[in-house]
Amino acid sequence: MGRGWAGWLMLLAVLLAACTGSEPGTAESPTATRAPSPDATATATDTATTAAPTGEETPSPTQTAAGGGTLVVAISSDPGGLNPAITTSGGTHTASELLYNGLVDLGPDLEPIPELAESWDVEEEGALYRFHLRDDVTWHDGEPFTSADVKYSFEEVLLQLHSRTQASMGPSLESIETPDEQTVEFRFSQPYAPLLQQLNVTEAPIIPRHIYEGTDPLENPANNEPVGTGPFRFVSYTPDAEIVLERNPDYFEEGLPHLDEVIMRVIPDEGSQVLAFEAGEVGWLWGVPGPDQERLAADPTVEFLQTPVNPGGANCIMTVSFNLERPIMADLRVRQAIAHALNRDQFLERVLFGQGQVAAAPISSGIPWAHAEGLDMPANDPAEAERLLDEAGWQREGDGTRTAAGVEGVDDGTPLAFTFVHFPTFSAYGELLRAQLREVGMDVTLVPLEPPVFAEQVFTARDFDTNIISYCNATDPEIGVRRMYHSSNIGEVPFSNAAAYRNDEVDRLFDEAQRTIDLEQRGALYRQIQEIAVAELPYFWIVETVGTRAYRSSCSDFQPSGHFAKTASCEQ
Amino acid sequence: MTGRYVGRRLLQVLPTVAGIVLVGFLLIHLAPGGPIIALAGDSGDDEYYAFMTAKFGLDRPLPEQLATYAGNVLRGDLGVSYIQGRPAIDVIAERLPATLLLAGTALVGSSVAGVALGAWAAARAHSIRDLAVTSAALVLYAAPVFWLGQLALLTLALRTGLFPVQGMTTAGGPETGLAWALDVARHLALPALVLASQEVAAVARLTRAGVLEELAADHVRTALAKGLSDRRVLVRHALRRALLPVVTVIGSRPGHLLAGTIVVEVVFGWPGLSRLLLTSVQTRDTPILLGIFLLVAATVVLANLVTDLVYGWLDPRIRYR
Numbered sequence: 001m002g003r004g005w006a007g008w009l010m011l012l013a014v015l016l017a018a019c020t021g022s023e024p025g026t027a028e029s030p031t032a033t034r035a036p037s038p039d040a041t042a043t044a045t046d047t048a049t050t051a052a053p054t055g056e057e058t059p060s061p062t063q064t065a066a067g068g069g070t071l072v073v074a075i076s077s078d079p080g081g082l083n084p085a086i087t088t089s090g091g092t093h094t095a096s097e098l099l100y101n102g103l104v105d106l107g108p109d110l111e112p113i114p115e116l117a118e119s120w121d122v123e124e125e126g127a128l129y130r131f132h133l134r135d136d137v138t139w140h141d142g143e144p145f146t147s148a149d150v151k152y153s154f155e156e157v158l159l160q161l162h163s164r165t166q167a168s169m170g171p172s173l174e175s176i177e178t179p180d181e182q183t184v185e186f187r188f189s190q191p192y193a194p195l196l197q198q199l200n201v202t203e204a205p206i207i208p209r210h211i212y213e214g215t216d217p218l219e220n221p222a223n224n225e226p227v228g229t230g231p232f233r234f235v236s237y238t239p240d241a242e243i244v245l246e247r248n249p250d251y252f253e254e255g256l257p258h259l260d261e262v263i264m265r266v267i268p269d270e271g272s273q274v275l276a277f278e279a280g281e282v283g284w285l286w287g288v289p290g291p292d293q294e295r296l297a298a299d300p301t302v303e304f305l306q307t308p309v310n311p312g313g314a315n316c317i318m319t320v321s322f323n324l325e326r327p328i329m330a331d332l333r334v335r336q337a338i339a340h341a342l343n344r345d346q347f348l349e350r351v352l353f354g355q356g357q358v359a360a361a362p363i364s365s366g367i368p369w370a371h372a373e374g375l376d377m378p379a380n381d382p383a384e385a386e387r388l389l390d391e392a393g394w395q396r397e398g399d400g401t402r403t404a405a406g407v408e409g410v411d412d413g414t415p416l417a418f419t420f421v422h423f424p425t426f427s428a429y430g431e432l433l434r435a436q437l438r439e440v441g442m443d444v445t446l447v448p449l450e451p452p453v454f455a456e457q458v459f460t461a462r463d464f465d466t467n468i469i470s471y472c473n474a475t476d477p478e479i480g481v482r483r484m485y486h487s488s489n490i491g492e493v494p495f496s497n498a499a500a501y502r503n504d505e506v507d508r509l510f511d512e513a514q515r516t517i518d519l520e521q522r523g524a525l526y527r528q529i530q531e532i533a534v535a536e537l538p539y540f541w542i543v544e545t546v547g548t549r550a551y552r553s554s555c556s557d558f559q560p561s562g563h564f565a566k567t568a569s570c571e572q
Numbered sequence: 573m574t575g576r577y578v579g580r581r582l583l584q585v586l587p588t589v590a591g592i593v594l595v596g597f598l599l600i601h602l603a604p605g606g607p608i609i610a611l612a613g614d615s616g617d618d619e620y621y622a623f624m625t626a627k628f629g630l631d632r633p634l635p636e637q638l639a640t641y642a643g644n645v646l647r648g649d650l651g652v653s654y655i656q657g658r659p660a661i662d663v664i665a666e667r668l669p670a671t672l673l674l675a676g677t678a679l680v681g682s683s684v685a686g687v688a689l690g691a692w693a694a695a696r697a698h699s700i701r702d703l704a705v706t707s708a709a710l711v712l713y714a715a716p717v718f719w720l721g722q723l724a725l726l727t728l729a730l731r732t733g734l735f736p737v738q739g740m741t742t743a744g745g746p747e748t749g750l751a752w753a754l755d756v757a758r759h760l761a762l763p764a765l766v767l768a769s770q771e772v773a774a775v776a777r778l779t780r781a782g783v784l785e786e787l788a789a790d791h792v793r794t795a796l797a798k799g800l801s802d803r804r805v806l807v808r809h810a811l812r813r814a815l816l817p818v819v820t821v822i823g824s825r826p827g828h829l830l831a832g833t834i835v836v837e838v839v840f841g842w843p844g845l846s847r848l849l850l851t852s853v854q855t856r857d858t859p860i861l862l863g864i865f866l867l868v869a870a871t872v873v874l875a876n877l878v879t880d881l882v883y884g885w886l887d888p889r890i891r892y893r
Contacts, residue, residue: 072743077851078843080656087611160623167617218627218657239666240843241740263743267841272725276738276841279730452605452856493617494609 069570070261071555074273074282078240078266081223084205085153086161090313093202094286095243095264097562099140099228100205103131103150103184104196105562109368110475112196116145116206116229117184126191126517131184137252139208140233147178152209157217165204168479169195172514191515193522197476201230201562202314231257231566240266258557258569277550283570284558285550290353296550305549306355307560308366313472313480314561315366317359318347318429320540321458321467321498327409328418329465333392335537338466339378340385341440342433347543351428355548359541362533363481364473366544369523370481372530378537385440389416394441402441417443418465421458424448429468429542455494462500469498470545477526482510485533501538578877585873592869593862597641600858601634607654610855628654641862650866651859655852660859664845664867670740671844673756674836675829677764682771683822689772690779690818691811695802697784705776713773717832721766721839728762735762738841763840767832771825778821782814789813816886823879827872 079095081087104112104120117131137145154176158165172192177185186195198204206229211222226234231253232245243264247257265282267273274292276282288296288304296302308315320338322329329335344358357365361372386396394402394416402416422430427448434444447464449457457463474480483489485506489496506529513525533539551558555570608624625631629640644651650660693705712720729735736742740759746752786792787810795809796802834846845864852860884890 070744078847080653081658086657089611160620161611163612163617163620166620170617170619216657219652220657223657238741238843239663240847242743244744261744265739265743265841266843267738268838268847269841271722272738272839272841275725275730279733279737281737281739281743450605450854452609452854453603455609456604489617491618493621494612496617 068258068260069555070263071259071284071565071568071570072282073262073264073284073286073565074267074276075264075286076266076268076270076273079243080239082226082234082237082243083207083217083220083223084201085157085207086217086223088162088164088313096226096228097201097205097230098232098245098262098565099226099230099234100201100207101137101229102200102202102204102206103133104199106197106200106475110197110366112199115200116150117199120196122517124191126193126515127188129186129195131186133182133184134252135182137229138250139210139229140227140248141208141211143208143210145206145208145229146181147184148181149206149209150184151176151178152213153206154204157207157212158204161217162204164474164479165198167483169198191517193514193517194476194478197474198479200475203475203479231563232259232262235261242266253566257566259565262565283552283555284565286547288548288550290355293353293355293548301553303551303553303556305551305558305560306546307549308364308544308546309561314474315364315480316470316472316545317362317364318426318542318545319359319469319471319484320433320542321469322538322540323462323465323467323498324500324502324538325462326418326465327407328416330409331392331407332537333388334394335540336378337385337388337392337440338437338442339537339540340381340388341437341442342540342542343380343436344542345380346436347429347432350432352543352545356543356545359544362530362539362541363477363526364544367473367475367477369519370477370526372527375530375534377534378540382440389440396441400441401443415443416441417445419445419447421447421449421454421464421467423451423454426468426470433468458498459494459496460492467498468542469495471495478514481526482514484539485529486510499538501536503532503536506532578881581877581880585870585877588873589866589869593645593866594638596862596865597638597858600856600861601637603856605856606630607856607858610655610857645866650863653857653860655855655857655860660863663848663860664863667843667845667848668867670842671830671833671837671846673760674763674767674842674844675826675833677760678767678771678832679822679825679829681764682768682825683775685768686772686775687779687811687815687818690776691783691806691814693776694780694783694787694810695806697787702780706780709773709776712769713777715769717766717770717835718839720769721763721836724762724766725839735759740841740843763836763842766840767829767836770832771829774821775818778818779811779814782817783810786810786814812886816883819879819882819886823875823882826875827868830868830871 075091075094077091079089079092081092082096082099084093084096084100101116103115103117105115107113116133116137118134119132121130122128123130131150133145133147133150139145159170159173160166169192172188172190174187174189177187179185207217208227211227212220224237229252231248231251233248235244235246237243245262245264247260251257265276267276267282270287270289271292273282273285274288274296277285277296293304297304322335322338324330348354348356348358360377361375363370363372365371389402390396393405393407395405396402404410404414404416405412407414420430420433427446430446430448434446437444454467458467471484472480483496484499485497485501485503487497487502487507490500490502491497509525509529513522513529516522516525547560549558549560555568557567557569558564559567607628608621611624612620629637632640641651650664652658653660653663656663689705689709693702696702725737729737736759741752741755742759745755783806787806792805792809795805800809830846833842833844834850836842837844837847838850848860849864851857852864
């Protein structure tokens with residue numbers, strides 16, 4: 001911990017002093033339960049009454065002209081390490097993206113904007129991308145940033161250890177060349193359309209070659225004392241407690257960042273995060289639980305920022321998968337009946353407390369050029385659901401569970417009962433779904449499973465009838481949509497094609513879209529895919545979720561994710 | 573002789589701990605899921621899974637993995653965390669002080685307070701104060717820790733502002749010296765209090781019952797007849813003997829306390845070992861999990877040994893051979 005024994009001894013001394021004085025009395029009278037010593041009591045009351053949104057701090061360097069100040073951020077898990085190139089873990093990315101850069105950033109409509117690369121050319125119909133790098137970028141340790149860093153980051157780290165970049169870009173990439181220190185060329189075996197969407201700090205952070213080369217990137221000590229090019233640089237990391245970052249004075253974007261310091265505090269419990277925010281111990285929450293939001297909204301000094309972008313994945317849709325290998329779910333009419341029986345507005349209101357929207361298409365509205373408008377999604381219509389089930393041979397007597405009478409692959413008299421597998425955190429979805437489907441005579445058994453067990457049961461054992469997964473489309477359908485529908489993604493890899501959906505036409509359309517550079521033409525291909533998906537319903541798309549950030553009105557100019565605090569400033 | 577007894581007991585520690593680690597190893601590996609899903613998140617393809625599985629040696633047969641692990645442990649190497657890529661022993665060691673501080677404070681505090689309250693209540697059995705102590709103890713003992721924790725946060729931290737809500741230190745606060753120690757002590761107060769509350773209740777009730785029984789015993793009557801003061805009789809004659817079962821309970825507390833710290837550390841954002849344990853279970857970070865198993869097993873076994881030795885001191889009739 002780097003504090004040495006002196007501190008611990010001092011603490012021990014304080015405790016011992018406190019114990020002799022007040023310990024037997026702790027449970028005896030409430031007045032004795034304040035704090036271990038008179039000094040500490042004074043400190044406690046002082047900070048509590050005067051606490052600014054950012055907590056207490058030394059008053060010296062916070063009065064800079066450009067806003068400045070300190071932002072304290074609540075994060076819900078210990079990142080374990082601060083190298084975003086070796087993992088897609090949301091915890092690591094939340095804590096570390098401010099330290100690094102990608103070649104390009106993505107604007108509000110996901111359009112690529114220059115970051116480490118100041119410009120780029122696309123040649124050979126999209127099989128060759130040439131990036132021209134900035135020449136004024138230095139690593140936090142003073143070394144210059146060059147094209148060799150980019151080549152190393154991709155070849156040795158991202159394409160092996162960053163699972164999303166490896167899986168999407170890896171199979172098509174032929175080589176990465178560095179003609180000179182300021183130029184990088186990506187060559188693909190065939191035209192590759194989505195590249196520019198996969199180069200931001202979330203999908204492809206660039207790490208320093210001079211520090212990582214020749215080591216195992218997973219075990220390099222720099223993962224805990226990171227050196228990046230980003231707007232903030234590393235100061236300290238106390239595991240499971242806090243991470244301190246300070247302004248990078250040499251940052252290459254003129255006049256940025258404004259904040260002097262960003263401190264991340266690990267607060268695992270959501271409720272405690274909100275309490276810490278209300279007490280002024282933290283000034284930024286990545287998410288606010290629905291029930292707490294109303295209370296916070298009543299406070300005029302609290303501001304919210306709603307966004308579909310999250311460090312772990314953007315544009316996520318809560319999606320019900322049907323196991324098409326099971327006889328009951330193989331029948332399209334049963335899947336349609338489930339879709340008609342579900343009232344998705346209720347999911348939005350009761351589970352998400354209105355944060356988000358009902359999914360209007362298989363691809364998220366956060367990718368506007370690919371999201372199909374005006375699709376014929378099954379509407380909430382229980383009567384139609386009942387009709388379809390009758391037609392499919394699921395007979396109903398009274399208000400009970402339907403039973404089979406002439407259903408293919410199912411013995412007559414079998415009840416219409418099936419499992420719904422979900423993460424424990426998604427149990428509210430399961431309960432609502434079960435209640436809604438019971439109305440039309442289906443008997444759903446909820447099976448809550450922790451993520452590793454869920455992955456094994458659904459994707460390895462394939463022991464489920466239906467499930468719910470938060471499928472994140474990310475910034476391009478190639479990253480997050482293809483894996484749900486393409487038949488090559490049926491297998492043991494978690495969170496791929498859960499339905500085991502197989503359609504040659506869909507496979508062909510995805511492959512063609514990957515090679516199509518023109519965005520409009522690509523969008524038309526994805527529209528065709530979505531029309532087929534809605535007609536065949538291997539999945540049913542419930543709600544698009546959004547994250548709700550909360551901060552104090554003394555701070556302003558945040559971005560939703562990635563470099564969220566790069567442009568922010570706080571009044572002191 | 574006590575020395576030989578201790579030596580023999582210490583020898584028994586080894587097979588016990590080895591057995592616990594073996595069971596832990598098998599349990600972790602038989603449980604579905606693995607560490608790679610925690611690294612891959614909701615992405616990654618066959619190639620990625622194959623690469624990482626081979627990298628961590630998870631493609632080897634289980635007996636071979638066990639043999640490798642056992643060999644490494646004997647050499648003092650607990651392996652490298654899958655998730656953090658650092659030696660497991662370092663990761664565990666840096667969390668240990670926080671948990672020792674929290675659990676130690678709670679253990680010492682609750683033992684002293686519990687014994688004192690129990691004896692104090694027993695001295696005036698069936699009085700108002702006895703009733704108050706026993707019923708308060710009953711309520712505390714029955715209240716779930718997570719609820720007590722949230723309640724303490726809402727009332728003592730958020731409403732009054734007497735205590736900080738989260739963490740072990742103040743963000744951007746002092747980093748060394750007395751100021752740091754005071755800062756930590758202020759953050760420690762609430763979680764330690766909540767963690768201690770249940771232990772206080774158990775210890776106090778047990779002490780009270782024991783002392784009441786002893787106060788009716790012949791040797792106490794004799795002592796009183798000799799003209800000793802009430803207070804001296806209570807402390808020297810009744811309490812000392814009544815402490816025997818209490819010591820047993822306190823000796824078994826480290827295990828309970830560690831279980832309690834899981835909830836307390838999460839609610840109060842305390843950066844200790846139990847939170848590491850929880851996240852390591854979720855991510856199937858085997859080297860860390862087994863390291864913590866090893867540590868906890870050794871702690872509990874040693875705590876039992878210490879309990880037995882304290883017995884010998886408290887009760888002159890007990891002799892160890």
